[in-house]
Amino acid sequence: MRVQRRHVIYVQGYDPRGLAQYYRLFRTELRKSATLYGLQTNVSRPQTTGDNTMASWSIETRGHDWQTQVTYDFLRWEDLIKGDFGVPIWRTVLYGVAIYCRAFLSGAIPRIWKAHWRFGMFITYPHFVLLNLAIWSALLAWAVATTMGYLGVATPFKWVAAVVVFLTALWALLKYTEKRTYALYLMSDTIFTWQFAHRARPKWDRRIDHFAQHLVDVARTSDAEELIVVGHSSGSFLGVEIMARALAIDPDLGRHGPRVVLLTLGGNLPIVGFLPVSKPFREHLRQLATVPAIDWIDGQSRKDVMNFYPFDPIAGHGIDAGAARRNPTVVPIRFRDMIDPAHYNRFRWQFFRVHFQFVMASERPHPFDFYMIVTGPVALSGRVADPVAALATATGTGQPVGRTAPLPPASVAR
Numbered sequence: 325m326r327v328q329r330r331h332v333i334y335v336q337g338y339d340p341r342g343l344a345q346y347y348r349l350f351r352t353e354l355r356k357s358a359t360l361y362g363l364q365t366n367v368s369r370p371q372t373t374g375d376n377t378m379a380s381w382s383i384e385t386r387g388h389d390w391q392t393q394v395t396y397d398f399l400r401w402e403d404l405i406k407g408d409f410g411v412p413i414w415r416t417v418l419y420g421v422a423i424y425c426r427a428f429l430s431g432a433i434p435r436i437w438k439a440h441w442r443f444g445m446f447i448t449y450p451h452f453v454l455l456n457l458a459i460w461s462a463l464l465a466w467a468v469a470t471t472m473g474y475l476g477v478a479t480p481f482k483w484v485a486a487v488v489v490f491l492t493a494l495w496a497l498l499k500y501t502e503k504r505t506y507a508l509y510l511m512s513d514t515i516f517t518w519q520f521a522h523r524a525r526p527k528w529d530r531r532i533d534h535f536a537q538h539l540v541d542v543a544r545t546s547d548a549e550e551l552i553v554v555g556h557s558s559g560s561f562l563g564v565e566i567m568a569r570a571l572a573i574d575p576d577l578g579r580h581g582p583r584v585v586l587l588t589l590g591g592n593l594p595i596v597g598f599l600p601v602s603k604p605f606r607e608h609l610r611q612l613a614t615v616p617a618i619d620w621i622d623g624q625s626r627k628d629v630m631n632f633y634p635f636d637p638i639a640g641h642g643i644d645a646g647a648a649r650r651n652p653t654v655v656p657i658r659f660r661d662m663i664d665p666a667h668y669n670r671f672r673w674q675f676f677r678v679h680f681q682f683v684m685a686s687e688r689p690h691p692f693d694f695y696m697i698v699t700g701p702v703a704l705s706g707r708v709a710d711p712v713a714a715l716a717t718a719t720g721t722g723q724p725v726g727r728t729a730p731l732p733p734a735s736v737a738r
Contacts, residue, residue, distance in 0.1 A: 337557030342402025357695035390701035420511030465490035536569035560591030568608035578617030589682035620651035
């Protein structure tokens, strides 16, 4: 299906950078995509709502025989996330370690390791960093205590000094290596996810309700032919929540107005869904698996350690949706096919950079280019069903590279 008007609602993950960084990324990558495909494109400046919870911009794009107009809504969480980063380091560390232990004892962490060992390593990584820094801090404290012993300092005083040195050194190492390790950021992310699953973040819940109402309002009033809700990274489970709550407001969502599509990219649904307390979230997954008027596309990449691949978002959570199941369609994405080989080799081990490739432009013609999904003339469901035709429609001459056909849900069940 050809699309001339599209409305995109973008749900970012747990990232404190927010609007300014994402808008610069969007504008830069859009220009790269336009150059690659020989398109003319124009993007407006973002307009922020009065309550600062959303920002919107418009994109006009022209191809060889097509033109699209897109409204792009960016849902904002950065004010809430920055509040988390204001928590003292000691509190983040103690709470993060406690949550990891509780998740392990509940069985969630072992399930994550079984479902995707690389994500299991990723979620455990900040605790390895903490242990490593604690060892170095303990060695320094031991050296101080030993030196004070040689100088004749009484035992109680030297051990008090050793404790002070240990705590001070550990605090300093965590603080001043953070730009390289991201340990505190990842622990804050874990804390947020745990609290979100336990419904202990009322401000987030209120904003999710607000965004769900916005989705319903757009679907009722927009003249677009397609409405895509994009959830990247942690935005995957936030997008699921927004979509489920929108269906609670309007059970006929998708039956009127534009075709509604949920697009999850680099998703990490199990970090919420595997927790025993997350039965309501799993029920939302079941609902989205069977709702007939909404399409759900889930993009996964083997190279990205911050998403689950291969993973069936329904069966992988132990959900049996029966014969009524129609979602999601799982699309495997090979970043190697999208990026110039020399460039790919330079960033392939930069895990955050790889993770963001889902929402960055391709360097080689490919049907799964995020900016062609946003601005191209082919509806997302059609693009997934026939990627060869979608690329040919957009470029006139382009051919896809590598494996791009979608996997049916059953083919990635574990």
